[in-house]
Amino acid sequence: MPPPAEEFAVDDLDEFESRLDSFLNRFHADDLRRILLPDPDGKLHFPLVIDFAELLEFNPEVAHQLYDYPKDVLELFDAAAQRALDKFDAAARRADKTLDSQRKAGDETMEKKFVHVRVNTSGSALECPEASPSIGKVRVKHRGTLLTLKGTVIRSGGVKMIEGERKYQCRKCKCRFTVHPELEAGNRITLPASCKSKSAKGCGGANFQLIEDSITCHDYQEIKIQENIQLLGVGSIPRSMPIILMDDLVDIVKAGDDVVVTGRLSAKWSPDIKDVRSNLDPMLIANFVRRTNELKSDLDIPVEIINKFEEFWAASRATPLKGRNSILKGICPQIYGLFTVKLAVALTLIGGVQHVDASGTKVRGEPHMLLVGDPGTGKSQFLKFAAKLSNRSVITTGLGSTSAGLTVTAVKDGGEWMLEAGALVLADGGLCCIDEFDSMREHDRTTIHEAMEQQTISIAKAGLVTTLNTRTTVFGATNPKGQYDPNESLSVNTTLSGPLLSRFDIVLVLLDTKNKKWDKIVSSHILAENTEEKKGKTSDPEVMWTLSMLRRYIHYVKQHFKPVLTKEAERVISSYYQRQRQSGTRNAAHARLMFRNDVTKLDAIAAILCIESSMTTSAIVDTAGNALHSNFTENPDQECILKCDSIAYLSKNIKYLTDEISN
Numbered sequence: 001m002p003p004p005a006e007e008f009a010v011d012d013l014d015e016f017e018s019r020l021d022s023f024l025n026r027f028h029a030d031d032l033r034r035i036l037l038p039d040p041d042g043k044l045h046f047p048l049v050i051d052f053a054e055l056l057e058f059n060p061e062v063a064h065q066l067y068d069y070p071k072d073v074l075e076l077f078d079a080a081a082q083r084a085l086d087k088f089d090a091a092a093r094r095a096d097k098t099l100d101s102q103r104k105a106g107d108e109t110m111e112k113k114f115v116h117v118r119v120n121t122s123g124s125a126l127e128c129p130e131a132s133p134s135i136g137k138v139r140v141k142h143r144g145t146l147l148t149l150k151g152t153v154i155r156s157g158g159v160k161m162i163e164g165e166r167k168y169q170c171r172k173c174k175c176r177f178t179v180h181p182e183l184e185a186g187n188r189i190t191l192p193a194s195c196k197s198k199s200a201k202g203c204g205g206a207n208f209q210l211i212e213d214s215i216t217c218h219d220y221q222e223i224k225i226q227e228n229i230q231l232l233g234v235g236s237i238p239r240s241m242p243i244i245l246m247d248d249l250v251d252i253v254k255a256g257d258d259v260v261v262t263g264r265l266s267a268k269w270s271p272d273i274k275d276v277r278s279n280l281d282p283m284l285i286a287n288f289v290r291r292t293n294e295l296k297s298d299l300d301i302p303v304e305i306i307n308k309f310e311e312f313w314a315a316s317r318a319t320p321l322k323g324r325n326s327i328l329k330g331i332c333p334q335i336y337g338l339f340t341v342k343l344a345v346a347l348t349l350i351g352g353v354q355h356v357d358a359s360g361t362k363v364r365g366e367p368h369m370l371l372v373g374d375p376g377t378g379k380s381q382f383l384k385f386a387a388k389l390s391n392r393s394v395i396t397t398g399l400g401s402t403s404a405g406l407t408v409t410a411v412k413d414g415g416e417w418m419l420e421a422g423a424l425v426l427a428d429g430g431l432c433c434i435d436e437f438d439s440m441r442e443h444d445r446t447t448i449h450e451a452m453e454q455q456t457i458s459i460a461k462a463g464l465v466t467t468l469n470t471r472t473t474v475f476g477a478t479n480p481k482g483q484y485d486p487n488e489s490l491s492v493n494t495t496l497s498g499p500l501l502s503r504f505d506i507v508l509v510l511l512d513t514k515n516k517k518w519d520k521i522v523s524s525h526i527l528a529e530n531t532e533e534k535k536g537k538t539s540d541p542e543v544m545w546t547l548s549m550l551r552r553y554i555h556y557v558k559q560h561f562k563p564v565l566t567k568e569a570e571r572v573i574s575s576y577y578q579r580q581r582q583s584g585t586r587n588a589a590h591a592r593l594m595f596r597n598d599v600t601k602l603d604a605i606a607a608i609l610c611i612e613s614s615m616t617t618s619a620i621v622d623t624a625g626n627a628l629h630s631n632f633t634e635n636p637d638q639e640c641i642l643k644c645d646s647i648a649y650l651s652k653n654i655k656y657l658t659d660e661i662s663n
């Protein structure tokens with residue numbers, strides 16, 4: 001497509017406007033009539049959403065003009081929508097005299113003075129990289145065109161009011177016209193060089209008078225969106241873009257929301273700072289905003305993959321735990337053993353089913369997990385692998401990777417206060433991996449409680465009051481403070497407060513007991529892993545549970561299984577959880593992991609063993625000692641039957657459970 005001429009120009013403006021009229025009448029008559037209905041909350045600005053694909057099919061030339069000159073064509077489109085509204089309104093008043101008298105009585109709610117044509121580009125030719133580049137790829141060539149950008153809202157400013165268009169009258173020919181301020185130039189008004197009268201010869205007047213009370217004020221909000229980290233290569237910096245929202249677009253998105261914004265790429269001068277060169281900072285003046293949160297963690301899974309899952313479990317029917325363990329072995333394969341950790345990671349990522357308990361309290365479905373371990377015990381490997389397994393994840397440290405830290409903070413941006421989303425808000429609907437968890441700032445230590453339990457953060461700072469969603473699973477890792485002392489509590493060993501530790505559903509302690517035998521096994525495992533890679537041996541085709549299969553499996557079982565407790569599982573769980581009154585999160589997760597919709601006694605036992613190993617430093621999953629040395633057993637199904645029989649295997653302080661399970 002040849003580059004567009006500088007200025008928008010059409011041979012016959014009336015003819016161009018009539019094409020806009022016919023498009024709106026043909027495709028949006030009902031929408032326009034709906035806008036005319038009485039509006040109880042007395043909104044002033046009404047969106048009229050049009051499909052770019054539909055316009056392109058109806059009139060390609062108008063669609064191209066809209067792409068090249070969005071500012072001019074959208075002003076004409078709004079005027080066309082207003083004309084259509086007035087026409088429908090006049091027809092309605094002729095048909096209904098009461099309506100007419102209401103109007104004459106000046107019933108304001110019926111007056112619709114501001115309608116804005118909003119362009120939805122989804123499913124249209126504008127979804128190409130040229131018209132929908134990633135934020136980091138926006139360049140000068142995109143300036144002035146209709147652009148669509150995707151990203152996560154990281155900052156949102158307060159809603160303000162600005163003066164918008166106003167009407168002028170030519171002193172010579174008395175014609176009236178509207179002038180729109182230049183947002184880019186600090187909202188400055190530039191009058192036309194000569195009169196804009198439509199008469200062919202034009203009157204040539206250059207002297208204009210502002211018409212009293214003709215200034216239109218607009219609601220105005222600035223937000224900042226950042227490209228989705230998930231879509232970037234490792235190590236690239238996520239770029240961000242300021243977005244200007246006006247009228248019905250203000251306050252419809254919050255920090256942490258995933259959005260698709262269509263608008264006109266513009267630029268504004270950076271603030272004047274002494275000895276600092278002024279730049280033109282790109283900004284997008286939004287025409288249409290779509291929240292894509294519900295698609296946030298969407299992943300399409302082909303049918304043949306689902307068939308593979310079903311075949312796998314059909315083949316594992318006789319040895320379900322062996323099947324489960326082969327899935328677990330796919331988690332962090334470069335890490336040898338650590339069975340308990342891999343089981344806990346799987347249960348944490350799969351999560352439970354959010355529900356309301358008997359007392360009416362909402363019990364969150366997102367579990368939280370904390371690894372407390374000596375250096376070199378594989379914690380960071382698990383965090384990184386877990387982040388790759390989740391299709392919406394943020395990896396950060398306790399200090400947080402932006403000034404917003406883990407939760408949310410108020411920052412001054414261009415002289416204006418804005419809320420900046422921290423890691424937990426950006427990970428809403430997904431997984432937030434926090435390494436060096438104990439290095440968290442004081443400010444985050446207080447807000448993180450609400451964020452992890454209520455899964456929201458309410459904030460009232462610098463006049464900005466809002467509640468942000470943090471429906472995220474937290475996977476934390478931290479070193480013990482100095483040498484881990486098994487005789488001391490976890491909070492003494494980690495300097496994390498008891499209430500904060502109690503936010504975690506499972507806490508595993510990995511103690512490097514300098515076990516020579518263990519170190520030998522680990523080092524030979526690391527060597528073996530590397531030599532295979534060195535030989536250039538591709539990953540073993542018979543290995544089903546690759547990273548991408550695991551990702552899809554976890555996503556699939558989360559979407560498709562809402563496990564409910566069977567009677568026998570309920571008995572086991574209630575007798576165990578009697579005192580802790582914890583949610584049934586883990587056992588539901590275990591049922592999902594086992595590709596089932598009912599939580600059986602086996603799931604209950606697996607969940608209990610997992611939890612039990614989190615409360616003590618020695619895992620009770622096997623005799624080897626702490627969770628670091630928990631290993632996969634050869635024949636887990638056989639093992640489980642033995643365990644259930646020789647139930648004394650469980651620690652004595654859950655005697656009542658013994659009777660429960662063994663009968």
Ligand SMILES: Nc1ncnc2c1ncn2[C@@H]1O[C@H](COP(=O)(O)OP(=O)(O)OP(=O)(O)O)[C@@H](O)[C@H]1O
Pocket residue numbers: 334335336337338373374375376377378379380381382478479522525526
């Ligand atoms: N069980 C294991 N099997 C294989 N490799 C292991 C095992 N445990 C640790 N390692 C290796 O030790 C190295 C350190 O792992 P990692 O960085 O995850 O430890 P960490 O617990 O995060 O340490 P730090 O607390 O200092 O961050 C990694 O290269 C990892 O592969």
Ligand SMILES: [Zn+2]
Pocket residue numbers: 170171172173174175195196197203204205
């Ligand atoms: Zn004139």
